[in-house]
Amino acid sequence: MNPRQKVAHSTGMFHSIRWRLVASYVLLTLITVVALGTIALWATRKYAQQQEAQYLSANAKAVAQQALPLLGQSPAKTALSQLARLASFFGDVHVRILDSRGQLLVDSGELARREEFAWFVFPSGMSGRSLDTPGEGWVLGLIPESRSLHRLDPGSLDIPFMDMLPPGTEITIITRSSEPWGSLFQFQQQADSAGQADNNQPENPKRSTQVLTYPIQDGKDVLGYIELSSARDFSTEALDTARRGIILAGGFAVLLAGGIGLWMGGRLSKPVVRLTEKSRQMSAGDLAVRAEVDSQDEIGELAAQFNQMAGQLQTSFDQLSKERDSLRRFITDASHELRTPITALKNFNDLLIQGADRDDQVRDEFLAESQLQIKRLEWITRNLLDLSRLDAGLVPLETSVQDGLSLLETVYSSFKPVADQSNIDLKINPAASQPDQPVMFEGDRARLEIALGNLVDNALKYTPQGGSVELGVEKAGELIHFWVENNGSDIPTQDLPHIFERFYRGSNQKSDGSGLGLAIVYSIVQAHKGIVMAHNLPGGGVRFQIELPA
Numbered sequence: 001m002n003p004r005q006k007v008a009h010s011t012g013m014f015h016s017i018r019w020r021l022v023a024s025y026v027l028l029t030l031i032t033v034v035a036l037g038t039i040a041l042w043a044t045r046k047y048a049q050q051q052e053a054q055y056l057s058a059n060a061k062a063v064a065q066q067a068l069p070l071l072g073q074s075p076a077k078t079a080l081s082q083l084a085r086l087a088s089f090f091g092d093v094h095v096r097i098l099d100s101r102g103q104l105l106v107d108s109g110e111l112a113r114r115e116e117f118a119w120f121v122f123p124s125g126m127s128g129r130s131l132d133t134p135g136e137g138w139v140l141g142l143i144p145e146s147r148s149l150h151r152l153d154p155g156s157l158d159i160p161f162m163d164m165l166p167p168g169t170e171i172t173i174i175t176r177s178s179e180p181w182g183s184l185f186q187f188q189q190q191a192d193s194a195g196q197a198d199n200n201q202p203e204n205p206k207r208s209t210q211v212l213t214y215p216i217q218d219g220k221d222v223l224g225y226i227e228l229s230s231a232r233d234f235s236t237e238a239l240d241t242a243r244r245g246i247i248l249a250g251g252f253a254v255l256l257a258g259g260i261g262l263w264m265g266g267r268l269s270k271p272v273v274r275l276t277e278k279s280r281q282m283s284a285g286d287l288a289v290r291a292e293v294d295s296q297d298e299i300g301e302l303a304a305q306f307n308q309m310a311g312q313l314q315t316s317f318d319q320l321s322k323e324r325d326s327l328r329r330f331i332t333d334a335s336h337e338l339r340t341p342i343t344a345l346k347n348f349n350d351l352l353i354q355g356a357d358r359d360d361q362v363r364d365e366f367l368a369e370s371q372l373q374i375k376r377l378e379w380i381t382r383n384l385l386d387l388s389r390l391d392a393g394l395v396p397l398e399t400s401v402q403d404g405l406s407l408l409e410t411v412y413s414s415f416k417p418v419a420d421q422s423n424i425d426l427k428i429n430p431a432a433s434q435p436d437q438p439v440m441f442e443g444d445r446a447r448l449e450i451a452l453g454n455l456v457d458n459a460l461k462y463t464p465q466g467g468s469v470e471l472g473v474e475k476a477g478e479l480i481h482f483w484v485e486n487n488g489s490d491i492p493t494q495d496l497p498h499i500f501e502r503f504y505r506g507s508n509q510k511s512d513g514s515g516l517g518l519a520i521v522y523s524i525v526q527a528h529k530g531i532v533m534a535h536n537l538p539g540g541g542v543r544f545q546i547e548l549p550a
Helices: 005-013 017-068 077-091 234-283 298-353 360-391 405-423 445-461 519-528
Strands: 094-099 102-107 112-120 138-142 169-180 184-189 212-218 221-229 401-402 425-427 442-443 468-476 480-487 531-534 542-549
Touching: 017 077, 017 212, 017 234, 077 094, 077 102, 077 138, 169 221, 234 542, 298 360, 401 405, 401 445, 405 425, 405 445, 405 468, 405 480, 442 542, 445 468, 445 480, 445 519, 445 542, 519 531, 519 542
Parallel strands: 425 468
Antiparallel strands: 094 102, 094 221, 112 138, 112 169, 169 184, 212 221, 401 442, 468 480, 480 542, 531 542
16 A cells, blocks of 8 residues: 555545544543533532631631620720631631721731740649639640741740749640641640741642621621631632542543444444445445345444345346347347248239239239238237237236126127127126126236237137137136137147247147237236146137136
């Protein structure tokens, strides 16, 4: 295969049904993944935002309840500041407390990467000098961001009210670090806390832009507002993770869809390829080729229709072949049958030219004989081609329901004058003349009239004057019997097997027949899926019988 053929082959391959099916599977999978992923991300974001608003609202309500006693004519800003920082520390949000006019009272400050608290554990039986804490207990103290451990040198811990603590108080620093998926707590003793803080912390995680303002109310009076913002943006982080998962799942789904598409495309295209190969064989002249019908789907139906078309095409070619053979036979028969009358006419014409017309009696005999030969030529040319087409099965029958007695009466009426002129008794069998018992069958009336007419004409020719010809019809089980019999001479035994052959003249030939009448009868009956036979009657005479399916 040269490069150009390879390119053409690959181009044709990607235009095939199989690859189109693969592309449709992949495209449908991509559309489905994108649509479902978009809906899932939107629903997740919506749910996360609702949950974020609920948590902010609950935290704001809790802070508002604690801030209510601290608001009044002169708000306790120090306590409010501590409250704001506590709320910011535990809620990991930016907290602002506003007065009733919306003016800022305190601000927890921008959220830092690290927040720290000091946990003071008093010795047993001791109390702080001013905290007055009886017995063993603990106190949490917020360390200002400027004094945070990770900003100080080792051993330089400087905590407010440090001098107020009793001797032997244990100090544990609680460090909260903001991580992408929440807050991380660490507990460090004072002795080893300094200098161990991580000064290379990553940037603060993503914060939400949602701001919630909650009123601080005393009954119906609004004393101020709690404003929470910069909460952790878990929705974005969750969506980023979900988006990566959807992309991975989508990629896997696309690969799976491509594999399934290749497999299904192979299953679907394989019978089409086989059908294409069969059509190539048929176009090469093999009309007997047939496709395999191995499924009940549309492709199986296509294969069945292909086989039906191939069968019809083969039948048509067989009919054309028969027509060709029939035409050849017609030419052979015509040349054989027309030779005699043409030769006779030529001889008569030559004799008349040579002076035979001077004798009136000879001339009249020649003219009479010429008239017979012309009639014979007319009959042959009218029936010979039709006979060849009947033999080839190329003449369509125009069938309908017929009455057997009506058919006999039509033939009888046509030949009654001829029979009377020849002094022959032409009659219909009385058993057939019963209108209350009609003999019905299906057939082509015009052609059956020709067949029965040829039998009657043949019988009249071989019946002597004063003889009789009888017509009859009866139903015998699933068959219809027509018969024509006469009381003339018998047919020689050696002639009986050949009388229905075209141009056959028996040894007892007495007329100028062409030998086509009985051959036409045979072809018409055979076209009706019937049979015709002849046998001699006891005491003389011949009976011709046609049997047709009822």
